[in-house]
Amino acid sequence: MTPPSATTEARPELVTRDAFAPQRPAWVERATSADHKTVSMLYLGAALTFLVLALVEFGLMRLQLIVPDSTIIQPETFARLLSVSGATFAVFFCVPLALAVIGYIVPLQIGARGVALPHLNLLSAWLYIAGGVVLYTSFIYTPGEGGVLALAPLSDTVFNPDRGMDNWIFGVGLATAGFVCFAINLVATVRNMRAPGMAYGRMPLFSWAATVIGYLLIVIGPVMIAALAMLTIDRHFAGVFFDAGEGGAPLLYEHLAYIFMSGIYAIVVVFAAGVISEVLPAMARKPVFSHRAVAASMVAIGVLIPLAWMQNMYSAPINTGFGYFAMAAALAAMVPIGVLMVVWIATLWRGTVRLRAPLLYAVAAASTIAFGLAGELAYSVIPVGWQLANTTASQGDTLYVLVGGAVLGGFAALHFWLPKMTGRALGEGLSVAALLGMLGGLHLYVLAMFFAGLQGQAVDVFEYAGGTDLSTLNLIASIGAFGFIVSAFVALGSLAHGYAHGRLTGHDPWGGSTLEWFALSPPPPHNFDAVPDVRSAEPLLDIRDSVRRATDGDGAPLS
Amino acid sequence: MAPLTARRIACRSLVPALIALAVAAAPASALQLAPDSPHSPNAGDMHTAYWVMLVLAILLAVAINVALIGAVVRFRERRGRVPERIAAGRGATRRVGGVFAVLAVAIFIFGVVMTESAREVEPSGPDGLTAALSRTAQVGVTGVSVPETQAAETATAGEEPPGGEDAAFVPQEGQPLAISAIAQQWLWRFEYPGGVPGQRTFSYNELVVPVDTAVVLNVDSTDVVHTWWVPALGGQVQAVPGDISQTWFKADEVGTYVGGGTVFNGTSFPAMVPRVTVVDPEEYQAYVEGLADDLAKAQETVRDQVSAASQAQQEAEQTP
Numbered sequence A: 001m002t003p004p005s006a007t008t009e010a011r012p013e014l015v016t017r018d019a020f021a022p023q024r025p026a027w028v029e030r031a032t033s034a035d036h037k038t039v040s041m042l043y044l045g046a047a048l049t050f051l052v053l054a055l056v057e058f059g060l061m062r063l064q065l066i067v068p069d070s071t072i073i074q075p076e077t078f079a080r081l082l083s084v085s086g087a088t089f090a091v092f093f094c095v096p097l098a099l100a101v102i103g104y105i106v107p108l109q110i111g112a113r114g115v116a117l118p119h120l121n122l123l124s125a126w127l128y129i130a131g132g133v134v135l136y137t138s139f140i141y142t143p144g145e146g147g148v149l150a151l152a153p154l155s156d157t158v159f160n161p162d163r164g165m166d167n168w169i170f171g172v173g174l175a176t177a178g179f180v181c182f183a184i185n186l187v188a189t190v191r192n193m194r195a196p197g198m199a200y201g202r203m204p205l206f207s208w209a210a211t212v213i214g215y216l217l218i219v220i221g222p223v224m225i226a227a228l229a230m231l232t233i234d235r236h237f238a239g240v241f242f243d244a245g246e247g248g249a250p251l252l253y254e255h256l257a258y259i260f261m262s263g264i265y266a267i268v269v270v271f272a273a274g275v276i277s278e279v280l281p282a283m284a285r286k287p288v289f290s291h292r293a294v295a296a297s298m299v300a301i302g303v304l305i306p307l308a309w310m311q312n313m314y315s316a317p318i319n320t321g322f323g324y325f326a327m328a329a330a331l332a333a334m335v336p337i338g339v340l341m342v343v344w345i346a347t348l349w350r351g352t353v354r355l356r357a358p359l360l361y362a363v364a365a366a367s368t369i370a371f372g373l374a375g376e377l378a379y380s381v382i383p384v385g386w387q388l389a390n391t392t393a394s395q396g397d398t399l400y401v402l403v404g405g406a407v408l409g410g411f412a413a414l415h416f417w418l419p420k421m422t423g424r425a426l427g428e429g430l431s432v433a434a435l436l437g438m439l440g441g442l443h444l445y446v447l448a449m450f451f452a453g454l455q456g457q458a459v460d461v462f463e464y465a466g467g468t469d470l471s472t473l474n475l476i477a478s479i480g481a482f483g484f485i486v487s488a489f490v491a492l493g494s495l496a497h498g499y500a501h502g503r504l505t506g507h508d509p510w511g512g513s514t515l516e517w518f519a520l521s522p523p524p525p526h527n528f529d530a531v532p533d534v535r536s537a538e539p540l541l542d543i544r545d546s547v548r549r550a551t552d553g554d555g556a557p558l559s
Numbered sequence B: 001m002a003p004l005t006a007r008r009i010a011c012r013s014l015v016p017a018l019i020a021l022a023v024a025a026a027p028a029s030a031l032q033l034a035p036d037s038p039h040s041p042n043a044g045d046m047h048t049a050y051w052v053m054l055v056l057a058i059l060l061a062v063a064i065n066v067a068l069i070g071a072v073v074r075f076r077e078r079r080g081r082v083p084e085r086i087a088a089g090r091g092a093t094r095r096v097g098g099v100f101a102v103l104a105v106a107i108f109i110f111g112v113v114m115t116e117s118a119r120e121v122e123p124s125g126p127d128g129l130t131a132a133l134s135r136t137a138q139v140g141v142t143g144v145s146v147p148e149t150q151a152a153e154t155a156t157a158g159e160e161p162p163g164g165e166d167a168a169f170v171p172q173e174g175q176p177l178a179i180s181a182i183a184q185q186w187l188w189r190f191e192y193p194g195g196v197p198g199q200r201t202f203s204y205n206e207l208v209v210p211v212d213t214a215v216v217l218n219v220d221s222t223d224v225v226h227t228w229w230v231p232a233l234g235g236q237v238q239a240v241p242g243d244i245s246q247t248w249f250k251a252d253e254v255g256t257y258v259g260g261g262t263v264f265n266g267t268s269f270p271a272m273v274p275r276v277t278v279v280d281p282e283e284y285q286a287y288v289e290g291l292a293d294d295l296a297k298a299q300e301t302v303r304d305q306v307s308a309a310s311q312a313q314q315e316a317e318q319t320p
Helices: A026-032 A036-064 A075-109 A118-140 A163-192 A205-236 A250-284 A291-307 A309-313 A320-348 A357-379 A382-388 A392-422 A429-454 A469-501 A539-550 B002-030 B041-074 B092-119 B129-138 B149-155 B281-318
Strands: B177-184 B187-196 B199-204 B206-210 B215-221 B226-228 B237-239 B245-249 B255-258 B275-279
Touching: A026 A036, A036 A075, A036 A118, A036 A392, A036 A469, A075 A118, A075 A163, A075 A205, A075 A250, A075 A392, A118 A163, A163 A205, A205 A250, A205 A291, A250 A291, A250 A309, A250 A320, A250 A357, A250 A392, A291 A320, A291 B092, A309 A320, A320 A357, A320 A382, A320 B041, A320 B092, A357 A382, A357 A392, A357 A429, A357 B041, A382 A392, A382 B041, A382 B092, A392 A429, A392 A469, A429 A469, B041 B092, B041 B245, B129 B281, B177 B206, B177 B226, B177 B237, B187 B206, B187 B281, B199 B206, B199 B281, B206 B281, B215 B226, B215 B237, B237 B245, B275 B281
Parallel strands: B177 B215, B206 B275
Antiparallel strands: B177 B187, B187 B199, B215 B245, B226 B237, B255 B275
16 A cells, blocks of 8 residues: 655746845835735734724723713714724724634645735735725714614714714725635635645635635625615715615615624634634644534534524514524524534544643633524524614623634634744743633623623613612623733733744644645745645645655654 | 643633622622513513523533533643544534534524514403403493594504594504604604594603503604614514514503613614603503693694784785
8 A cells, every 4th residue: 555645846836036036125025015924914913903993992982881871981982982993893803813814824724835816915905904094094083973883874974974984984895895805816726726635625624714704705795895885875976775765775784784794703703613623633633523524514604604694683674584584594503513612622532632822712712602602592582682682781692702703713823823924932821811811801791791781781882870780780891891901912912022032933833734834934935845745634644654654663753 | 740730720710710700699699680570471472582592502601611621621731641533433423413403493493483472462451451441431431432443543553644533542442552653863752543633642752551451563763773672561673764663562560661772873872761651541541632632732822823923924014
């Protein structure tokens, strides 16, 4: 029987830029290089900047809500903070953080020397950054007061005549257009540039997650762009898409916005699932329990969660049949999520679990998402949703999923893969302490706000009446929120320190089994000098085996 | 080495849990663990659904977390331990999926049953508006007539009843009381059946309804999207301009029930607090008749003033 071969013949591709490209200043190179790794660092830097902004805005809003009938922040200012912070967190942090990691790692994981459409990729990053700049430019005059989703007709000129609303619309629109460009490049790359022998069944699970996210963005991005275009026509060109008095349908905007938001929710879940499915096997030194089940579950989640968008609209004037459809889709999505959880537990089972920062963050993300999705299960039942939708009770489980997936899952990904991006190991003590702080703060906040929601506190309020339990609950929630924010800043600081000053590490610090660990750290512009043939879902394991065999078993593993 | 690690792990998982417990324990004993206790059959259905799903969600979340953290702690790296390269056969995860699918189907059926039960408008009870008034009518205390047109009006709930001469305050026996709740930034306008020619009686922010009477609310908005939500009397309904949403309730006890909005509708969002005051049918009758009288008087005043003004204008024109 012939052993799995690990040929390291160079594929006939030209790598020319290395020595002959003209020298340009470093910042010009960082801003204009179409190398997927440089572009991803742009994404990463911008996404973390928006995380800081979202945390500051969240902190300001929680400051206002510490005491009842508070007047620290004016209602108008609160409404502006609310409108900007929602978009900042969901659109300008959650999605691009996932795209940053995907854009860097996926070409390496599939053994590609670049991406299919590098300049589209670069354009996508700048569209996204331009969107963020446009959104925040509104602080020079008056930001919009349209709320988190800018629901029409509240976002129309009658109720939001200021230019700030246009900034919101164009900012979110530009970023979404950028994400769609990114997704087109991603799908083209994954479909065409996988290493020889890498069938879809052998594709690493994070690349599977990335592919699902790519297709999702191509579907939901244009939906939001269409909604925002209609809103712009309504605002400035006498359109009546959302003007009920002229025969328009305000409900249409609600549908489109919720399709987009459910898509973002699904993206965060699938991204976290991809990260966890890579980190757990590597840190437990075991293959994932079922490659096929995880891949299939991520595809199913990507289809079912966006289909359940009307889960947010049980109270809207829609046909009850649509409500049942949404409830069915939301409940069906629980099947692949449950399978994922079981596969993750089984992956840890009988492994040797190294309690390092990436693993702890990944387990924390899985645990938090389990809380959030269990809550989601409850709110997807129509009578429960009727009572508690849009209260702080149900906001908690959305936060569990978005924060667990994008912040904790994102930090898990960064702790796992930053050594690949920089060649440096991250300090772990501070990161783990920050993780504990974030978990404690998050649970405290969600628990307190859960009880506040049961007493009728809605999301997005700038004040509440005193003399009830709400005072105590909001105080506790604010303490939790501040704990979370401070811990997140500590985690970011630890990350930044490791990025610049971490000790040098090899190209495979975790003993990974996928191709990104075969490249140097940081990888050269062309990623691989030689791309191995792929014979299984764990190509690096095959390479180590064949080296061991070639050296009669006494050769050191290639790591 | 090993006990130290174990202690560290224990601390890691215990500390946040203990903090959460300690902070939650004090207020939790005094806190309500569900939305406001129901005072309407549909709110009762929602209450039941909430408790079933809450228990299920907590069970699932705790089971998954215990297994996950247990696996991490139990199989943490220790000297001499070798990972076992086990993976699933082809059918193993399918069985797991099957279990979750059965659970999902069960929850779906439960959800549909509870939804249909909450949606079904129950007839008014023995203390309700029509029944109570027909009792008094029998002994001839009040001479309230119940014209046939009212039945048609409630049947076509949602359309704006013109409130002509024959619009009455009381629905026909067996018919729910149809009230329009119209939202605008940032108040609620309630329009009751009956009134003066050309206009229905109305009140702002405070809705007065008779006890034990099925009330159908036709919720509409004149500007942006609002939400009607009085937890004790049932779930949320969005007021979307151009669409009329319906909800219903049958309050079982006299009293005041406070609600609130849930969808952000502009700067003064928290100020929009609807109140439902549930009173005896006779009191309700007196209330809407009083509103109608006020409305008639106001219209008369306006008419007088307008005619006086136009008379004055005519006189001014006639004087050279």
